[in-house]
Amino acid sequence: MTPPEAPLDGDSASREDRSPAVSSYPVASRAVLRTLSKRPQFLAAARARKQGTGGFLLQARNRGDDDPAIGVGFTCSKKVGNAVARNRAKRRLREIARLILPELGRPGWDYVLIGKAGNTAARDFTDLQKDLCYALRKVHGGAQ
Numbered sequence: 001m002t003p004p005e006a007p008l009d010g011d012s013a014s015r016e017d018r019s020p021a022v023s024s025y026p027v028a029s030r031a032v033l034r035t036l037s038k039r040p041q042f043l044a045a046a047r048a049r050k051q052g053t054g055g056f057l058l059q060a061r062n063r064g065d066d067d068p069a070i071g072v073g074f075t076c077s078k079k080v081g082n083a084v085a086r087n088r089a090k091r092r093l094r095e096i097a098r099l100i101l102p103e104l105g106r107p108g109w110d111y112v113l114i115g116k117a118g119n120t121a122a123r124d125f126t127d128l129q130k131d132l133c134y135a136l137r138k139v140h141g142g143a144q
Contacts, residue, residue: 031102036073036110045073045112051138053131055123056093059112060139071110072097079117089120092128100132106140 036042048061063071074093076086093113105111113132115121120128 031105031107032069033098033101033105034069034071036071036112041071041110042073042075042112045110049139051135053135055119055128055131056116057114058132058135058139059114060136061110062106063108063110065108068107070101070105070107072101072105073110073112074115075112076115076120080115080120081117085121086115089115092120092125096125096128096132100129100136104133104136 036045045059045061048059051058051060074090074097076089076093078086080086080089093115097111097113101111123131
């Protein structure tokens, strides 16, 4: 069934009248985010710099390699709650990392965001974003 606003034949509408089929985000010179998946990567970040915030704990380390990608990992222990609560907290952490790290994160660094019980899922989203900006400034020596 054809929607009422669509032309009956595909070529009757000009290109200017048609809306794009796929929305795209503006592509700037943003860093590539790579997900950490191996236990040694998380352990190495745990031995490096740490910064706590109201919504989560940030661990950060300089890999010291030539790979310009930004590594990011997420974890929530059972203290955060049941599986539903842990997954909700991790979804929120993934989203703030997707929004903030390409701009404020440093290439060649790995970041691990650890959810806090009760705070990560319940905290206001804009406050979580501010927490990540604050934690990145503190981890990198305030030079941002």
